[in-house]
Amino acid sequence: MKGMKKIIGRPKYLKDVPNHYCPGCGHSTIHRLLAEVIEELDIRDRAICIPPCGCAVLAYDYIDIDMVEAAHGRGTAVATGMKRCLPDRVVFTYQGDGDLAAIGTAELIHSANRGESITTIFVNNGVYGMTGGQMAPTTVVGQKTTTTPKGRNPGVDGPPMKMCEFLAPLDGTVFLARSTVHSPKQIKQTKKYIRQAFESQLRDEGFSMVEILSQCPSNWKLSPVECCGWIEEGMIPQFPLGVYKQRQTEPS
Amino acid sequence: MKGMKKIIGRPKYLKDVPNHYCPGCGHSTIHRLLAEVIEELDIRDRAICIPPCGCAVLAYDYIDIDMVEAAHGRGTAVATGMKRCLPDRVVFTYQGDGDLAAIGTAELIHSANRGESITTIFVNNGVYGMTGGQMAPTTVVGQKTTTTPKGRNPGVDGPPMKMCEFLAPLDGTVFLARSTVHSPKQIKQTKKYIRQAFESQLRDEGFSMVEILSQCPSNWKLSPVECCGWIEEGMIPQFPLGVYKQRQTEPS
Amino acid sequence: MKGMIRIKKAMCKSCGLCIEVCPKGCIFVSKKINEKSYFPAEFDKKKEACTGCGLCAVVCPEAIIEVYREKQ
Amino acid sequence: MKGMIRIKKAMCKSCGLCIEVCPKGCIFVSKKINEKSYFPAEFDKKKEACTGCGLCAVVCPEAIIEVYREKQ
Amino acid sequence: MIQKAILAGFGGQGVLMMGVTLATAAMREDKYVTYLPTYGAEVRGGTANCTVSVGDEEIASPIASNPDFLVVLNAPSLHKFQSILRKGGDCLLNTSLVHEKSIRKDVNVYEIAASEMAEEMGELRSANMIILGAFLKISGMVQPETVLGIIDETFRRKSPKVVEKNKDAFWAGYRYFE
Amino acid sequence: MIQKAILAGFGGQGVLMMGVTLATAAMREDKYVTYLPTYGAEVRGGTANCTVSVGDEEIASPIASNPDFLVVLNAPSLHKFQSILRKGGDCLLNTSLVHEKSIRKDVNVYEIAASEMAEEMGELRSANMIILGAFLKISGMVQPETVLGIIDETFRRKSPKVVEKNKDAFWAGYRYFE
Amino acid sequence: MKSNEKVLLRGSEAIGEAALRAGCQCYFGYPITPQNELPEYMARRMGELPGRTFVQSESELAAINMVYGASATGARVMTSSSSPGVSLMQEGISYLAACEFPSVIVNIIRGGPGLGNIAPAQSDYFQATRGGGHGDYRCIVLAPGFLQESVDLTYRAFDLADEYRIPVLILGDGMMGQMMEPVVLPAFREDLPKKEWAITGAGKGKSRFIRSLLLDVHVEESHNWKLYRKYQRIERREPRSDSYAVEDAELVVVAYGTAARIAKGAVRRLRARGVKVGLFRPITLWPFPAKALAGLAESVGRFLVFEMSMGQLVEDVKLALNGKAEVELYGRPGGVVVTPVELSRILSRRYNAMRHEA
Amino acid sequence: MKSNEKVLLRGSEAIGEAALRAGCQCYFGYPITPQNELPEYMARRMGELPGRTFVQSESELAAINMVYGASATGARVMTSSSSPGVSLMQEGISYLAACEFPSVIVNIIRGGPGLGNIAPAQSDYFQATRGGGHGDYRCIVLAPGFLQESVDLTYRAFDLADEYRIPVLILGDGMMGQMMEPVVLPAFREDLPKKEWAITGAGKGKSRFIRSLLLDVHVEESHNWKLYRKYQRIERREPRSDSYAVEDAELVVVAYGTAARIAKGAVRRLRARGVKVGLFRPITLWPFPAKALAGLAESVGRFLVFEMSMGQLVEDVKLALNGKAEVELYGRPGGVVVTPVELSRILSRRYNAMRHEA
Ligand SMILES: Cc1ncc(C[n+]2csc(CCOP(=O)(O)OP(=O)(O)O)c2C)c(N)n1
Ligand SMILES: Cc1ncc(C[n+]2csc(CCOP(=O)(O)OP(=O)(O)O)c2C)c(N)n1
Ligand code: SF4
Ligand code: SF4
Numbered sequence A, B: 001m002k003g004m005k006k007i008i009g010r011p012k013y014l015k016d017v018p019n020h021y022c023p024g025c026g027h028s029t030i031h032r033l034l035a036e037v038i039e040e041l042d043i044r045d046r047a048i049c050i051p052p053c054g055c056a057v058l059a060y061d062y063i064d065i066d067m068v069e070a071a072h073g074r075g076t077a078v079a080t081g082m083k084r085c086l087p088d089r090v091v092f093t094y095q096g097d098g099d100l101a102a103i104g105t106a107e108l109i110h111s112a113n114r115g116e117s118i119t120t121i122f123v124n125n126g127v128y129g130m131t132g133g134q135m136a137p138t139t140v141v142g143q144k145t146t147t148t149p150k151g152r153n154p155g156v157d158g159p160p161m162k163m164c165e166f167l168a169p170l171d172g173t174v175f176l177a178r179s180t181v182h183s184p185k186q187i188k189q190t191k192k193y194i195r196q197a198f199e200s201q202l203r204d205e206g207f208s209m210v211e212i213l214s215q216c217p218s219n220w221k222l223s224p225v226e227c228c229g230w231i232e233e234g235m236i237p238q239f240p241l242g243v244y245k246q247r248q249t250e251p252s
Numbered sequence C, D: 001m002k003g004m005i006r007i008k009k010a011m012c013k014s015c016g017l018c019i020e021v022c023p024k025g026c027i028f029v030s031k032k033i034n035e036k037s038y039f040p041a042e043f044d045k046k047k048e049a050c051t052g053c054g055l056c057a058v059v060c061p062e063a064i065i066e067v068y069r070e071k072q
Numbered sequence E, F: 001m002i003q004k005a006i007l008a009g010f011g012g013q014g015v016l017m018m019g020v021t022l023a024t025a026a027m028r029e030d031k032y033v034t035y036l037p038t039y040g041a042e043v044r045g046g047t048a049n050c051t052v053s054v055g056d057e058e059i060a061s062p063i064a065s066n067p068d069f070l071v072v073l074n075a076p077s078l079h080k081f082q083s084i085l086r087k088g089g090d091c092l093l094n095t096s097l098v099h100e101k102s103i104r105k106d107v108n109v110y111e112i113a114a115s116e117m118a119e120e121m122g123e124l125r126s127a128n129m130i131i132l133g134a135f136l137k138i139s140g141m142v143q144p145e146t147v148l149g150i151i152d153e154t155f156r157r158k159s160p161k162v163v164e165k166n167k168d169a170f171w172a173g174y175r176y177f178e
Numbered sequence G, H: 001m002k003s004n005e006k007v008l009l010r011g012s013e014a015i016g017e018a019a020l021r022a023g024c025q026c027y028f029g030y031p032i033t034p035q036n037e038l039p040e041y042m043a044r045r046m047g048e049l050p051g052r053t054f055v056q057s058e059s060e061l062a063a064i065n066m067v068y069g070a071s072a073t074g075a076r077v078m079t080s081s082s083s084p085g086v087s088l089m090q091e092g093i094s095y096l097a098a099c100e101f102p103s104v105i106v107n108i109i110r111g112g113p114g115l116g117n118i119a120p121a122q123s124d125y126f127q128a129t130r131g132g133g134h135g136d137y138r139c140i141v142l143a144p145g146f147l148q149e150s151v152d153l154t155y156r157a158f159d160l161a162d163e164y165r166i167p168v169l170i171l172g173d174g175m176m177g178q179m180m181e182p183v184v185l186p187a188f189r190e191d192l193p194k195k196e197w198a199i200t201g202a203g204k205g206k207s208r209f210i211r212s213l214l215l216d217v218h219v220e221e222s223h224n225w226k227l228y229r230k231y232q233r234i235e236r237r238e239p240r241s242d243s244y245a246v247e248d249a250e251l252v253v254v255a256y257g258t259a260a261r262i263a264k265g266a267v268r269r270l271r272a273r274g275v276k277v278g279l280f281r282p283i284t285l286w287p288f289p290a291k292a293l294a295g296l297a298e299s300v301g302r303f304l305v306f307e308m309s310m311g312q313l314v315e316d317v318k319l320a321l322n323g324k325a326e327v328e329l330y331g332r333p334g335g336v337v338v339t340p341v342e343l344s345r346i347l348s349r350r351y352n353a354m355r356h357e358a
């Protein structure tokens, strides 16, 4: 490309292979951001990811770092075991909303409360993606899923759970933030949050989590572009964006 | 007793048998209060208790209502199953801090979030009583237990969990209060809270919980009277008393 | 005597809470061991100080204290 | 031409996000199906409108857009 | 005798519905029948396919490791399945979507540009009815009348016009290989 | 030959410590030995007891369903265990705490008011040393010298005075049944 | 859907609809492939029918304990999952067995161990028949081989559960769950059994409780004996099996569920060629139809166990035959479904080798 | 405590101390009677020793997954629990087996099913030996019969776990956990094996991963075959058993753990009276010492299985003997510990009946 300079390309630690995600799926974007942050912080040598049971179960095929697959919901317990043995590594879990906020509730809360020095990348797409679109703890009121054919009814199914807000009161949590990957601006914001969370872990501060509202075109039964609209209108009002907690003691 | 009138006696629904609790144990007092409230609300016919794995596992030997024993930590899931089948009964779980705040975390939080119309009597004695005094999620910082021989270290074990505060943000919870049974005044207060929680359930409002700070002389290795001092000095400052949530829509 | 109490000694575990809480000092530890090998609490009738306030019954974990008050 | 992009068409899933986000309308849906049976996004070179803003690359979930800008 | 067919395409192209229609028809004709879709993780890849087995005796396995018929609605499906088609088996291609030309020589290939046909008939969505008609003609797995009955039931709640359009499409496909 | 003893009383009365001391002494004398405390829910009831088995051959079961010796430090323990004591077995009672008088006639009963004795000796807490001494005299399960060695080790970190007091108490008990 | 009329149903729907007709009042479950169609079906249908409860629980652990609670009230109740999820239920199943709470648990087995895959497998046989949970207990284990049997056995499962106050497991796999076949549905049950033991509040009567804590070992032992006698009663009364072409067979395949389906195809193929093979198909895996199988050993000298796992069913076959005949294993683990043709090749090879030996 | 010197230790401490000396770096666990002394001991001792990690987890489920994580990094790691808690670990154990993560899991069995009681029992035999979790997998199962063996087998368990990359279960009961007996402790291991496969961050090399998801059935099948071959290797190499007075025995008791202790006492008693009985004691429950036992059947015609459960061990005995000898069960479920005297009565009755028959 004569006279031209490449200013954006595929990140170094994102393997050059097609992924299995549906067109327009937020997971793909989040993978890319992780690869970019790992490159920028130069931690590829000591980063360890614990992918979930969920659509991202094959993350090891895409991001070029060491990984250990966890049983559904047990990511933070597995991370606890790893981090306690390898305190100088950057250990993070990657979890969906079913994985993290339903079956993994107890492990999440207690890892957070113990202040394990780990990071959780929490992909909130409001449904169980991998299993075909059942209600998740974060499904919004009225949203139709395969197990709420008439829409989520808070009187029977409860209201959606807000995990950043919920974890914030725990002393062990040091960085909690929520963003999305539905727009260029938010994608950049998400990247910044991931970076902040990893930096916090590098300072050994405690438990950090980035919650990312993420598109699931297949199960929302919307086009990728329509999904971005649903994030704006359906999700952000329920899940306000921003930093929910940040330990102030250290410089950022 | 000529010329005298009995003003306090053993409550009707507390069976006239000795119990297995250690001298000065708070469980005994809480049992009595439950029997009294059940009598006063006249709900003995439709009250169902779900006793835990914990020191109170034998509650059915003492309180004269129907009971179904739950596996350790699963009280609120069992209660969910029962209450969904018997919506007009008063279904309550009785749980210790290990049962409720450790192994039963996920079931508690999701039952609360679904707003199951059940009540949880949460006996917080800061240790695992039945198993011999190990650290509980509510053990206070510095407290020595058999698994924290040098005292609870928040950096390793995390800080104590505050369950009323923690559950309050969930929409499904409608009555949350914390009291103690270490003094006559607090005992009366506890009884009032239990009554309010049951009344709330009778109005089918949602999930209610009364957290009761309770003495465990055997595992605290203190005399019953000393225990009352520890509640005052060691526990109340960490676990402030009072009502944490009360649905305002209905008259009380 | 405005008030009096009865303690079911066989079921007393000698926790001492009633003794601690009695404002008039009407309860003391018995010298006679019960079947469960506890030295139970005992009501001091002679003192005649009991007001029937009922605090002892409220704190007794075993619910074995009956409280009586003079009929008005 | 201030900027230009390259799309690895074989890996495109035709999600349309790049098209949606391009402020200059430089990207369109190709008429030629790729091996994965998607109609991939294609860069409209002729338009010469691309500023190399990079928004398309930022939103592309597949990370298959390279962005080039004129050397200053 | 048992006949097995694999119907394969993209999710949303209606292959599963075609399969169920076929299976239901076989049941109505009191034949032994099984229908088996692929499921789970594979679905996410975008392809969807199903196997329909019809016969006059009990069907041991609903899986077709060596099918008699293959109906292919997109290129990846052709790659995936053509190798297992029985020698001498029949392969029906929707050439509107499958441009691929490298097909085994030991099978019978039937080509139909169903999408274009449907477009011409003014109802793009009825392409799979054309395919179904064509497939029935080739395979004779069930009677066209039985299928028409089911089309009738399926679309009746929508409108008589929809029923007609689909029937027309079906017959167009059926007659295509006459 | 294997001899089994059950030591029973309240938690905190030191029966478990007595049992461990006895077992350690047996080990030092190169005997076969097992020690088994009760555990779990029973403890909550307040009683604590343990079984010590000592012998010159392998010990199959550390449980004593028919013990040779019974050392009883409170009334509930007497009720609980006296029925299983071997006929002709020895029962040592601390009469300071067990006022019960209805004891089986076919066993040998040894009574000692250990608490009072200890009080007289100016160290209430050494009552169980008195009992231990008395028990050794009765049972001859291990040599008193071995036990003294262990007492020495156990209390040495505290102070020589404590060691002496405990040894004195032990001998007082031992001599009581001379 | 009308009763007594052939309808084309998906395997999971067949189970779900049969359960609803058997009077299943409550369903508690958590998503997992390859059985999601079952909870999804229940979510939809239970919303249409009166007096039914559907809860998507936060986990399988919660689900089985909700089952426990609902069963305690006397309701007919069901859950379903697949292998890893059923592993998480093991503590709860042990409790259900201990408290004698009737319940129906569907396990659509997938390839394992660990996360494995979602292909058809039979590798949870041990877990189902031996009790993967703690303590001496058994569950009745039913293994349908075709969809009509899925319907019939599911319908019957609720009666068995109530009659014996026992958890009943239904084993299937992704193929059995996803495939469609014509079935005839039974009518809705109207006359559900009264359960005197159920805990529903004391009313005016004496208060009652149900628990599995039995601190006194002798009480616990007699409870275990009571359970044991019940299990023996079931072992006498409830074994069920099916056989095909065994009369003059010289080699008999033993297989259940999907494997039996395939085996039957293979046997049919070989019989057409005059090869004297037959099929024995356990329908109840526990109680294992040991007697029926041992009976076959009177005339058959050789058995080939075909299981989609590695040496699980074969143990029950060996135990039943107790050395009376040769038993060989052909196991295919990990979710592989062999074809009737492949299996018939294996069989005929074995058959020829056998004849050669003789 | 010095090595090579007799010390009086509690059963749980013997296991704990042996584990620490075997190089156990991490302990994760949750309280449950009758094994609380073990985590309590670990909490204390791990605080004293350098580089050790003790975490009281929020549940057994969390514990086994912490074990999984720690094992993935190559650490020697352990957890312990009792029956209901071990049931909750079944999914995790299946994952450990699938990923071939070495780990040591102690189950101090209690009376069951359900909450049961805390008395000594052996009713988790099936769960341990057949895999209570899902999928085709095995764990090595060790059953010490006295405390020195608890020490030796625990020490060895870590080596076995690493050598075969497999979870190793140690079965005990409340009696074995609470009792004290003199033991001699081994030295602290200095030379822990290097684990090339461990996941510790990619460093400068290629990135790696470990998982049990194997979507392709053929890949999953070959993984299962690989595991199976490993299991066969273990079955050839690692069975261990012990026997006592079997040379001229006419009746042999088969028992393990606490039951074997009692049985030995009973046999000794009867031998003193000239009764020709003997004892066969499996030390590894999986791999079951089938060959050694079958060897005995050359000379012994009758076996009595004594287990503190209802018909679990007896299956392995029958499978090993395959009809070559008579097998009878004497099971005592629910936490009952019979005395050597009682058992000797049972034995001599059987013995006499047998002689009478003959
Ligand atoms: C114990 C267990 N239960 C259930 C499953 C099935 N399962 C796999 S992924 C998943 C949830 C997927 O949803 P989510 O965590 O929100 O992630 P997403 O796929 O949406 O990214 C479930 C229920 C499992 N693998 N293990
Ligand atoms: C699955 C399982 N794990 C562990 C136990 C053992 N256990 C019984 S009660 C208990 C906790 C007791 O503590 P808590 O809940 O605080 O009640 P408390 O006894 O103090 O009233 C534990 C861990 C069990 N019964 N089941
Ligand atoms: S199902 Fe949803 S979350 Fe999963 S890959 Fe597809 S779009 Fe993404
Ligand atoms: S151990 Fe503690 S909680 Fe349990 S009965 Fe005793 S005093 Fe009460």
Ligand code: SF4
Binding pocket: C007, C011, C012, C013, C014, C015, C016, C017, C018, C019, C040, C041, C056, C059, C060, C061, C062, C063, C064, C065
């Ligand atoms: S409060 Fe009750 S149990 Fe305690 S000493 Fe007084 S009478 Fe006895």
Ligand code: SF4
Binding pocket: D007, D011, D012, D013, D014, D015, D016, D017, D018, D019, D040, D041, D059, D060, D061, D062, D063, D064, D065
């Ligand atoms: S954003 Fe990427 S994947 Fe989507 S259409 Fe554009 S180039 Fe293709």
